[in-house]
Amino acid sequence: MKTYAYGFPRLGKQREFKKLIEGYWNGKVTEEELRQGIRNLDETRKSTYTRHVSSYPQGEMTLYDHMLDTALLYGVYRAETLEDYFRLCRGKEALEMTKWFNTNYHYLVPDFEGKKPEFSIQTPVWDRHEGIEENAYLIAPFTFLKLSKGLKREYFGDALKELTALTISYIREKGFKSVHLDDPALVMELTDEEWNWVKEAYAQFSDLNMPVNLFTYYDSVDRLSLLFELPFAGIGVDLVHDRGENLKQLGSIRTNKVLFAGVVDGRNVWRNNVLKTAELVKKLSEKFNVVVTNAAPLFHLPVSLEGATLPSELLEKVAFAEEKLKEINLIAKAVSGDESEGREWISGIDLSFGLNEKVKERVGALSSEDFERKVPYQERKKLQQEVLRLPLFPTTTIGSFPQTEEVRRVRLLYRKGNLDADSYEIFIKGEIAKAIEIQEELGLDVFVHGEFERTDMVEFFAEKLEGIATTGNGWVISYGTRCYRPPIIYGDVERKEPMTVKEIAFAQSLTDKPVKGMLTGPVTIIAWSFVREDIPTKEVAYQIALAIKDEIKDYEDAGIKIVQIDEPAIREKAPIKKRYWNEYFDWAIKSFRLCCSSAKPETQIHTHMCYSEFGEIMDYIVEMDFDVISIEASRSKGDIIEAFEKVNFDRQIGLGVWDIHSPYVPSVEEMREIVERALKVIPKENFWINPDCGLKTRRWEEVIPALKNLVNLAKELRNE
Template sequence: MKTYAYGFPRLGKNREFKRLVEGFWDGKLSEKELLKGIEELDRKREEAYSKVDGHPTGEMTLYDHMVDQAVLFGLYTAKSLQEYFELCRGKNALHMRKWFNTNYHYLVPDFTGKELSLSDLPYPKWKRRSSNAYIIGPFTFVKLSRGVKEEEFKERVKEVAALTARFVKEMEFKSLHVDEPALALELSKEEWEVLKEAYEELAGTGIPVNLFTYYGSIDNLKELFELPVKGIGIDLIHDGGENLKQLREIESDKRLFAGVVDGRNVWRNDLFKTAEKLKELKWKFNTVITNAAPLFHLPVSFSGATLPEELLKKVAFAQEKLEELNLLVEVLEGETERAEEWVEGLKIPFGRIERVRERVAALKEEDFIRKPAYPERERVQKEALKLPLFPTTTIGSFPQTEEVRRIRLLRKKGKLSQEDYDTFIRGEIAKAIQIQEELGLDVLVHGEFERSDMVEYFAEKMKGIATTGNGWVISYGTRCYRPPIIYGDVERDGQMTVKEIGFAQSLTQKPVKGMLTGPTTIIAWSFVREDLPLREVAYQIALALKDEIADYEKEGIKIVQIDEPAIREKAPLKKREWKEYFDWAVKAFRLCHSSVKPETQIHTHMCYSEFSEIIEYILLMDFDVISIEATRSKGDIVEAFEKVNFDRQIGLGVWDIHSPYVPSVEEMEEIVKRALRVIPKEKFWVNPDCGLKTRRWEEVIPALRNLIKLALKLREEKQ
């Protein structure tokens, strides 16, 4: 059997991608130096692929594949790298959305009023006459874009397919690797017809096409195999067994790229079990062994990872996943020695905590219900907090300066005592409180200077979760994070955040929010154990957070924010599976706060979600205040709240913190006034759309000053 891999991380083992692109943004690298560095990084990716028989070319991007193809198809003009990056992070940056149910964000092209035509990218992404050139398929590209009405979807897909066909002929590609992950969604009969027409257009080029689907099962796999393509890539990991079941009923001479190595989770492959699956397939299809999803969801390599020895023997990152493909070939050929050594660690159990399992087993329905109901809580909280109309706040974090990162690294390396580190953090908190007081914010935050990441920080404070040290993964653009690994039963290892929040509250008479990351987001942004239902993992984490909130109340903290930015992202791709997922996700959130006092105000934060789809589930979470992103969508999110009886308080983000651009009072006001058509002024908060960790103080202070000017103006007008 042959092996094939795709989606190898562009980040680089030492985050070279981040340093190159940000170096260009900061003026430290010329365009020539940037492109030369990117070319060298791509060469290293090619070296990694040398372990397998085949892979795509043209997978490198300077920011995101969707924006690349949006420029290619003439939706936007980018004749220079400066213009290209303006689409990514400037004043007119494209809307950002999660890539299916992952923590990767993509930039959303907008077809509204646009005529398509082939255009050039301002950097060399594809090479002429390439073998197996990578593109996002026309169906997925249009399906994931904005500004395409239902009645024009077919024509837009045909347009993109025609331009794609013209492009690949002009480039004289020898073959194509086409990603169509949108085929894992629930598709209508009409959409399948659109797909067929698009691939008939591509087939007309005479260039062989290998079409890859992933992230789940395909509802109509037989019809997929009838498309005029050479090969089909299928996810046989996250399909719930559905794809394999359908393959047993299909007869085809097409090449099957069998996705049997997990590209989304870090656990080692049970090679011998997988080999049995491949033996069944190889007699029916011309089978190639491949990964079941792009490998960019994984860190580059576990070489140097700071993991317990028992855990190291259970995991594999991107480079090791490539090796697993070869190990599977060896098993199929009867060579089992290396494979037996590889899977030995899977047999070693560790991380079980009986008291945690007993606590989850003892949960009753009343443990998920907060009393009294919201109207009574709202009255009590209004009296207790005495906040003005249009209260102002931020989402949680403040700039993580070079000095903050340097001091945190010194502590991590053992070169700074815990006492000195704590003194430094208290100093940063004190500065942040002073800045917020001087600006005039109403609800303050401590700044999160002690936190490297909103999930990783809590992972370090909990049993049953490990952090990787160097396991970096791209979230969007150049922004990367290190997903922890949930390997065992989870509980608090003592107080996690109370010391810092309590100190901040001691410095001011204004309320300081206690900041926590919710259970579903911790799960979504971690690599999660697969031997326990996600429901139970979520409840374990929720109980740990519940204990933390109880300690907040003892410290006099009156507002607690439980962030759940990933609650939409984690939802299954097929809506018929939503009810089961949202049942445990909502209950896990409610479990965190169900026993707090009526006067304790519970906030949550979400970002870059399609809220209209999940608004009914959001309402069930029973928070008091929600803050959400609205800047890149220009306030379109309010449409979701027009359709329901939304009685809670809400803060729509009026400042896009993913861009260095400082918005004016007028620009912020445009978003607020649109929202106030739907949301009562008494329930409206004014805040940025996300945390300020990645921004600089010289951007933060003027933007917050404008935000507060807006709130004061609104109070004067609306009193």
Template sequence: MGLVKSSNLGYPRIGEKREWKKLLESYWAGKVDEAIFHSEMKRLRLHFLEKQKRQGLDWIPVGDFSLYDHVLDTAFMFGLIPERFQLDVGDSILDTYFAIARGSQDAVASEMTKWFNTNYHYIVPELQGLSPQLKRNRPLDYYREAKNELGIQGKPVLLGPITFLKLSKGYDEDELDTWLDRLGPLYAQVLNELESEGVQWVQIDEPILVQPLDEKDFDRFYRVYDALNEATPKLNILLQTYFEAVEDYEKVVQLPVQGIGLDFVHDQGINLAAVSKQGFPKDKVLAAGVIDGRNIWRANLQEKLELIHTLTQVVALDRLVIQPSSSLLHVPVTVKNEEALEPLLKNALSYADEKLEEVVLLTETLNEGTSELKKRIQESVSAVTALNQSSARNNHEVQQEIDNLGEALPTRPAAYQERRVLQAKRFNLPLLPTTTIGSLPQTPEVRQARQKWRRREWSDEAYEQFVKDEIKRWVKIQEEIGLDVLVHGEFERNDMVEYFGEKLIGYTTAKHAWVQSYGSRCVKPPIVYGDVSLDQPMTVKESVYTQSLTDRPVKGMLTGPVTILNWSFVRDDIPRSAVQNQIALALRKEIEALEANGIAMIQVDEPALREGLPLKPEKWQDYLDKAVYAFRLATATVENETQIHTHMCYAEFQDILESISQLDADVISIEAARSHGELVNVFEEQVYDKEIGLGVYDIHSPRVPGQEEMAMIVDRALEVLAPEQFWINPDCGLKTRKEAEVIPALEAMVEAAKQLREKYSVKQ
């Protein structure tokens, strides 16, 4: 008889070959109607559930599926639609849902930001002026669908009310209790209807429990879950946490719920120590997240069994559930399609389907312990050991370079104020110079050309000529628009991190390692499987060619060491900071090669710097110190006249502004259009002494802003920043936008800059 149960927290939405993404984009493009869209989405949803059923999981999540984002789903379920998106008669509810996420010609999209410290973006709910009402019981609908169509007694998944409110905006802190009073009964209604339908267990995600909380917050948790527990006496609630150790173990495990889910992968041993030392309530189920839900490495299952045996000293087997550490939203779907990977590496990988196999194997071993099961456990140990002992992970030259690094912070030859004078003389740019962040539209023709080259339908020479033609065409467009500093457009690049993963030693890319970043935007993080080094230039050829076409400055474009690390699947056998410094040393060689070939502006993007912050504030400084060290390790050897740029995505910069300044980049651009006013407020309170560009329009939306709108945004910024330190640029790279959107938007941006130059030149 099986005592220990197996479970999953959530499954990837995108499909093995990104079918979900393609369906979304077909609907947005008007190629499929709403009825077909919903029918095909249902087919995908059921396919994902059927796969989990075949794996033999005891608890299969339902309701984790989304048409865009699970946080937006929660807001929409409770009718929390910002006023600017309120339905007119005849409007499609589905189109309203997508308009909140993507914007429309008449309304700016809701803000988008990172889901905790992952590379997944959620849509920030806006609560101001709204009153919640239960519009649709999504978990109930998906539970019925799974039961009726597949015979699955699913485990409905909801985002918990306190985490939902903590991630929302549009209310004051003192209104939190009022909002809980409004939402609590609606959650109770959802759960009551699930209970009436015969649901046995429901998973309520409250990952906010791994972040700092005060006594008031814990009082709220007790109050809310007391009420939910009383409202549904026959329903079992699994309160799920992930991404870190819980903030106050003793308080969390005493919450009035029937089960607690804890992360035993990313807790750095803290959750495990707490269970061992303080015990675990005998009347609760412990859902133990022992398989990494955020990385792609096969687990050493013998080590996992030892961890679980430690837990069984405290928790009875019939009170134990084995599961991934988090939703598998953050990993690709299956390794089975990765036919091109080296066998040694492929054998050491585990995507979503393989992770569920590991969960089930651990569960069956605990329950049955047959010799065949034990043999499969040993196979995992052999696979991990073989990769760790490979030459790729034992590059003595790279390891020696790392060992030779000193503790002192790498430093440019001269301080910023001195460099600024030299750079102003060299470039002779106008007041409020205009530029873009780096990438330009990747049209269907660009993507098709890359596919033809990868399929060997085009020769290297034919593909390179195509890229050069695109560069030349866009240099002319940029000059005609009137931009002051140009970019080459990155037409040869599939992704700002994956491209470098294809070039660096110790990295590889996998054909089907796609994960969702936001909406239909999927990325394919490269895999750091060995020691990282550079054997030949990666970007020099395209940058030098572009500069040969124009007298205006052209920025060399690189992704920084922190972002490359944070947006990769990183080996887990050595510290992340060691991998980060290996990447930085490789980038330093590339930067020096660009400079030696006449590229005098070099942008080293770090959009993921803030998102990589640990969830525990006490760990921030160590992370930031290591990030600053790596960035300066990569950039500090250039001449004073060479201008180093960087780009970042907005996320509460007031927390890290000092560290941003310590990067010592000459110019920083920040994604700011959706939260421009909030970011400007930061500079009212804190001084930033280097050059800066706050994005003047949102590139994540197809909406084309006007000249006056952008001028107003700059005017607001120049209330707290000096005109001579300000650059004018879009929010982010323009890769995902259409030319018909980009060109008029950039034209309006340049005209706004001209208008503002006249205004602020007079003032000076």
């Protein structure tokens, strides 16, 4: 039984990828050291593959992002030097970044700016294919174009044909002997026209006399049989995230091509029941020429369990990327009749682990009333205004303030046990007090405490909640060199005690202005964690929502009048195929409503969203029944405003007037432009003035002048 794997994390066990590249940016690593270091990392990755599977793609390594590399290979952008390359990644000239399908990885988006595309093969500054013959890794033309922007429909078909022809000549020129084509966009809901374009363009691969394998993942392919008719040697399908759809279609497919059966999850950490999977593979083998592989690239997982700080009961239930390779191997062994290692591997899987009857009962007892606020919005609005007495164009920020070197250093000291809890608390209180003072001086209307105690908006809550474990060093790349550690939701989730009330109440004690209680919503906690799969996600969401609901009650008792529940991941978590959207948004919206349902009518509930285009989901967003939404807008320009107009939006809204992703300090006039466009659509009584997102990655030197401008803008607007 042959085995295959792809998409193994490039990060390295010690996050070498991050350290090398950031070292280069800071001038501590030379170009030669960078190149050599990255090559070494790639070698390590290859030897990891080699230890477990028979074959894998070559040339997967990048210096930042695959989509960018592909754009450079095809001459969409030029980069003569590494400096040019990284200028496309970060800073003023950087390409836009967006979520890669429904994952938390962000890619750089090539932009055709509405022009007719012209392609030519260029040797990139990082030549991933240098010296490679076998199984060269390429992003397929369709996925590349489909995920780009600014490519007019009228050009798409021809562009795909041309790019495919160019890819074929590149493959020939390089003398590759076989090719791995990554084509996940084929799992999207495509039109007949798009399928025809794919068919016509990819027919050209019949000119090549070598095996080309085409890989799809993240969902089912709506026309799987069509892929098997194309001139490829093998087709990779996802049999984990396909809701059974791929398997169903395979039932009526006759082929002598290789079926790369994606049976090991690349997106979640739970151990594969390798013996059961082996049964499936055996069945498929009766009909197909099967190779066992992963479903979805493995870079969504931490590199290896080695050194992970997980509770021991959990250690024997999970697998990170390296262990997933092992699972592929164990499945193949079991198919060939050797089940012993596989049996041992799954012996620790135990579904009674982490269960909590009390929480289950509480979720079970929920009725429709638990998802409703008792007083309708227009009445709430009046009650809230009586309490808050906010001016026209109220100003606020999104939650976090700069996480300075010192804040991070002291927090780390405390986390490592080198600073006692009392001294740490005094330090955090000091930071909060400074932040309150600064906000007083700036003259903002609604304050935040600054989130200095939080490493990360999800991990912080994961540490406080029962049923969620944090991984210590389970790092995953979210974009470029930026990493995060997704927690593991391993059981029923319960709040044992207040999680954030102490800091918020302390902040409120220092000022007469309202301080927002700051919470991360259920969908975002779920989206940025690994979630147990035998408990329905919907139930997990309601469990987290109940914890938040209790926290809000404690806020109210502590005199907090405004609460913000951040849901930046609500769009990203939506399924790739729109036909599943209703089902998803139903629980996503209800979980938000459950958080707020017992809040007093005079408690003003805010939500915050960012990182995505929200136009498409506006109909769902309005169902969340918040009082105020702050939303990223300075990068998506006017589109979002139109979307609000279409749904007759009647809530209050703060469109971000400052793109906090760059150190640039916008002037009053620049911020005003965004507001003026929006005021054509949104009544001024409903308009808040705030930045796009939290300020934790900014420096105080940028934050203070920018917020000064922001407050001045509000003052000017009030006088007009």
